[in-house]
Amino acid sequence: MFQFLNFFNALTWPMFESIVMLIWFRTLMGHHHFSRRIFLSAMCLLYVINMVGNGFESPLLRASVASTLSIFVLLLMGWQQNIVRSKRVILLYAIVSSLLSYWVINFEMTMTTLVNVPFVIKTSLDFLANVVAMLAALMVSRVKYSWLTEKFLERHPTQLHTLLFGSLFLRVLNDGLAYLFAVNQFSGSILWDFFLLVLIVGIIFVPVISNQHELLHDRINAHDVEMTATQNYAQQLEDKYSEYRFFRHDYQNILASLEYGIQSENMSDIKHTYYSVIQKSQALLPDAQLLNLKNITDTTLRSTILVKHQAALEKLITFNVDCQQPFTASAFEEDLNFYRVIGILLDNAVEAAEKTVEKTITVLMIDCEEIVIINSCTQDIDLTKITNFEYTTKENHSGFGLYFVKQYIKQHENIELATMIEKNHFIQKLTLEAKNQ
Amino acid sequence: MNYYLLEDNLIQQDRIQSILKSCHIFDQPAALLAALQADTAPKIILLDLEIRTVANAGLNVAKMIRQFDILSPIIIVTTHSEMAAMSYQYQIGALDFIDKTQNEQQFKQRLTSAIAVAEQRIQTQDVAQAEMISLPNGQKSEQIMLNDIRYVTCNDSKSHLITVYCTHKSVQVRSTVKLLPTLHEDLIQIHAAYVINKRHLVSVDTAARTVQLTDQMRVPYSRKYFKMIRDLVS
Structure with a gap:
């Protein structure tokens, strides 16, 4: 029974990890729709990577290979799909998804080392943690909020670089801790886990919030521009109107002289006035x-x-x-x-x-x-x-x-x-x- | 050559008839449309935009004419000088836009020169080649005259945008190069990224591996299609 559980866990663990990572990545990339073929092949690749990564004897390799390679796979996948043009943005979100997908299981491991539990329970807890990680990822992905921060980050390279280096640092630090954990020099700390979570959430939400702020600012500016444009337009309409009034006045004068010409039956007067009407109306009629x-x-x-x-x-x-x-x-x-x-x-x-x-x-x-x-x-x-x-x-x-x-x-x-x-x-x-x- | 005029003002009718003696004059759109449909000879159509009984007459009549006749030159004669000529050129392919308020001499000059241009156009176009094809653009489509198309190419492999090069224009839509040969048998693929209209194929340059089309356009071909191109040229 125990052996079966252990075997089952060894098989499913990498699968959970890869699925959770992909779900997070998809959510963070603004719910980009990946084709099923891409999704499945990425999943298989991640599965193999995690499987191989967990199988290494050397603790150093076990700690770093799988996470680094899976970030690489996500980056390639985002690149190939051409979601955003900046590779740095894809890299940032690949790192963040890997951090997020490993967080729950890390937390669970910290907890189990603090409280001494029998091996059977620990194994089932591992499985449970994987399920919880997947449920959490799925739940967040249900929220159909389009993050839209990739465009924002492309416009703000400084912020992007800060976040990118921050997340890279966290990734390296995490790998280091995993190494220490594997050689039994570090037994995990709940405080650090929570601190890490806060940092990850920060990396996700800082651009979202600054983006919203910028949008709001833009909208206010746009409103100002619209106001000015409307005022100018009203001014132009008024100018046209006074041109029309001016023309009307002139036109009445011409009509009066025409009528005088008709009454006195003076053809040359009429002709003269008529042609002056044509000339004037062409010169005076405001451009419509x-x-x-x-x-x-x-x-x-x-x-x-x-x-x-x-x-x-x-x-x-x-x-x-x-x-x-x-x-x-x-x-x-x-x-x-x-x-x-x-x-x-x-x-x-x-x-x-x-x-x-x-x-x-x-x-x-x-x-x-x-x-x-x-x-x-x-x-x-x-x-x-x-x-x-x-x-x-x-x-x-x-x-x-x-x-x-x-x-x-x-x-x-x-x-x-x-x-x-x-x-x-x-x-x-x-x-x-x-x-x- | 037959001339048709839609105009409901008697004085303006006389004015135009004094310039164009053999003009068929109509004051109602329906009668004009019926007469145009019955007449198969080449014709030039003059339209006034304002017909008292029908709102927006000129444009609507012109659109109706274009449904059965895409070739006959249409000349707009109007007092609506504020209307953008560009707009009519775009929507119904109006050849010219003549302002009635000009003095007699200018008016006559503009009208005769417009008629001359129209007659010349009729002589150079071949009615048999006026076949339209509907070019898919994503969910929609664009109408384009088959004979105008010289060649089609894609922007880059990922973008799904293609550019159709015509005699005097180029059109960019969302579609794929592969799809074009299915639209008409005269559109043939000669390269992964190029489709040409075989009506315009002139010669093959085997050294540079290009084909030459009318108007000195050159397009590369790939070896896979060479035999077929050679058969077409000879």
């Missing part, structure tokens, strides 16, 4: 090319366009919006990233149009399902390169914009982007799907 925003019922979308419109006007770009029917993006109303996509595309349009002679941007909104951004552009852009990570036309810029757009489109089934270049016009066409389709 203001925005056609009233049909955009989605206020966030409207203000996004308004902000970019103001930016375009400052750069003397003609910015037209053509929206004939009421337009709303109902499926995306709650999704701030959708508006960020629109913002990025408009930013790029402004930037490209600024460099051309034509300087025009046209935004078309058709039947609640198509948003088309057309801008004049100069050189022939190679479409095969534009969405690459590092591709950028901006100085001091990481080329993040279109990469973000591409990822967004990839992750959402109800939106597609087609990019076209036609006769010096760059066209980005977003096709949306209504919510209830």
Whole structure:
């Protein structure tokens, strides 16, 4: 009975370890969906690694090989799946998952060494600890909170490096302690285990919290920009209105002289006045090319366009919006990233149009399902390169914009982007799907 | 060549007819659409955007025309100068956008030159080749004229983005190179990353291992497909 239990434990232990590690890794990588093939092969690999790692005679190898190799496997897996572009972020979360997966069992071992228990009970406790570790990992993974910190960490290399070195240090320290434990020079300490847990949780939550903080800050800033844009727009409308009033006044004068000409039946007077009307009306009629925003019922979308419109006007770009029917993006109303996509595309349009002679941007909104951004552009852009990570036309810029757009489109089934270049016009066409389709 | 005009203002009808003598004039969209569908000869269509009885007439009529006729040049004649010409060019492939408020001389000049461009376009295009294919883009699709396609290539192996190079434009969508040959028999794969339209295949350069397409475009091929390409060229 005892032998069977021992054998059973030796078989299942590595399996639990690998499954728990994978679950944690998946949760930390923002619930990335790994294909079953990848998941299973990674699991087998981790199983073999842990099996072999636990089988070493030398305590030093037993303490370090399995954990190091399994971090390596997770790193490779994340890399191959192309989840985030920064390998350091993947490494950080691989280390954190390995720390987390070993923590429960370490804690259990500490406890059992403190209290002397018979061997049979200890073995079953080991098994129980493995089950608990897996349940804990599963439970956390049920919380469908997308961490989204990988993008944040990519933008803040200092924080990333600090966390990475912190976690590396913890990993090495843990391996060292495991070695001491194996040669019976260290019997474990509950205090240290708890301290370790706090540190791991800290590593996970520091970026989450700073990310939230930054998002909040961004939103306040964006709100300020929107306010200014709206005020400017109102000012421009008022200016147009006074131009209209001025024209109306002039127009009435012309009509009066026309009527006088008709009454006195003086054809040359009429002709003279008429042609002056045509000339004046062409010179005086205010340019009606203001925005056609009233049909955009989605206020966030409207203000996004308004902000970019103001930016375009400052750069003397003609910015037209053509929206004939009421337009709303109902499926995306709650999704701030959708508006960020629109913002990025408009930013790029402004930037490209600024460099051309034509300087025009046209935004078309058709039947609640198509948003088309057309801008004049100069050189022939190679479409095969534009969405690459590092591709950028901006100085001091990481080329993040279109990469973000591409990822967004990839992750959402109800939106597609087609990019076209036609006769010096760059066209980005977003096709949306209504919510209830 | 047949000319069609949709315009409900009598004076404007006369004005355009004085420039285009043999113009068929309609003041209702339905009648125009029926006449266009019945006529198989090459035609140029002039549309006013504002028809009193129908809201948004011009654009809707143009879209309806495009459903059965993707080739005939459409020229917009309007007072709506604030409307973005770009928007019509994009949505219905409008050839030109002529402002009615110009003086007679300018108006005549613009209209005749637009008609000349349209006639030239009709002469250079071959109706038999106006076949559209629907290019898959993720869950959606894009319409593209088959004869326009020169070649298709992918951005990089992981991205699932492909770029379709046409005569005057290029289009990038989410799809795979492998999928294209299934869309039409004229699209053939010549390399793991390249599909060409065999209508545009000109010659093979065995030394550089490339094929040449019309408009001096060169695309690499892989040896696996060489025999098939050689048979096509000869």
